[in-house]
Amino acid sequence: MKAVVWHGKEDVRVDEVPDPTIREQTDAIVRITSTAICGSDLHLYAKLSPIMRRGDIIGHEPMGIVEEVGGAVEHISPGDRVVVPFNVSCGHCYFCDQDLYSQCETTQDKGKLARAASLLGRGKGASLFGYTHVYGAVPGGQAEYLRVPQAHFGPIKVPEEASDMPDERFLYLSDVLPTSWQAVAYADVPPGGTLGVWGLGPIGQMCCRIALHQGAGRVIAVDTVPERLSLAAKYGAETVDFAVVDSVRDLVLEMTGGRGVDAAIDAVGMEAGGSRIDSVLQATKLQLDKAHALRECISSIRRGGTLSISGVYTGPIQAFPLGDLFDMQIQVRMGQANVWRWVNDIMPLLEDATDPLGTEDLKTHEMPLSDAPLGYEVFQKKRDGAIKVVLKP
Secondary structure, three states: OEEEEEEEOOEEEEEEOOOOOOOOOOOEEEEEEEEEEOHHHHHHHHOOHHHOOOOOEOOOOEEEEEEEEOOOOOOOOOOOEEEOOOEOOOOOOHHHHOOOHHHOOOOOEOOHHHHHOOOOOOOEOOOEEOOOOOOOOEOOOOEOEEEEOOOOOOOEEOOHHHOOOOHHHHHHHHOHHHHHHHHHHHHOOOOOOEEEEEOOOHHHHHHHHHHHHOOOOEEEEEEOOHHHHHHHHHOOOEEEEOOOOOOHHHHHHHHOOOOOEEEEEEOOHHHOOOOHHHHHHHHOOOOOOOOHHHHHHHHOEEEEEEEEEOOOOOOOOOOOOHHHHHHHOOEEEEOOOOHHHHHHHHHHHHHOOOOOOOHHHOOOEEEEHHHHHHHHHHHHHOHHHOOOEEEEO
């Protein structure tokens, strides 16, 4: 089969690789019909070389048709249309029983490399499809076929009544929608309150829509890419272009009567950049400060508010303002999305013919799997208004 394979920094290729097979009774084989490039995949593409290996199959946002199942898989059958969550979880361990599927004990990686990658020496959480050798080294879903471990629990069956709906209505259940839903849930915006969202990639876009759908009074959304700002405004967000203001914090405080937003979501993570000082540091080859968006979020929250982090960070953060968080009594919530925790909340909105979350207009680029290298380049450089790239094997 053909698959998107990592060969080095900013070097992904579509290679011919062996077809996956059933190895365990809890496995399934899924023929992929749509698979998306995630912002987190850009970390693999350009930043996380030490924990990648040449030949790794990447991708963690797939859906398709079940081809084969192991003997212990009962809730799905060949021919079923399914979405595959990005985290691999068993559904019955201690953490899964608490809806903490991203911490699944059955699939946690506690190996030497995973422990070394953790400053606390505790290893990593649940294995992830196509996402490094510290998260299980599980072959990913940017491929024609995917072996799904723990398939007795993981795959999400698309209702048969939705057979005429396009993949893009359900595809984002793999990651984008549950990640965004959890980010908004963790933000705990009071009814009629104000949420700030930093970063308007796919996660930030859906955070804006979900928050307003759930009763937020205002969403202030921060980015600098015109197409992203425009799309967020289409769904009711008040947008701020950080490239044309002296201080986003000061503007947000002004917009909120000097108090700040009730909660803020950092949907940027370590892809952050863009402040004036960042551009100087980058030009002089000094370390680029990747916590700029995070600190801006914190400084824009009212006292007693909440910071929700959905953007991915690795390692220590420079000058993290712990003292200010303490003084302002800001609570912080974060973590990988526990996909199945939110499926039953989200699915009715996807089955709704009116598409209240606008899932079908998130995709800006569709390409055949063979064009994946171009897709990565376009997405990384935000060319041609790229917000979400979907590959079709």
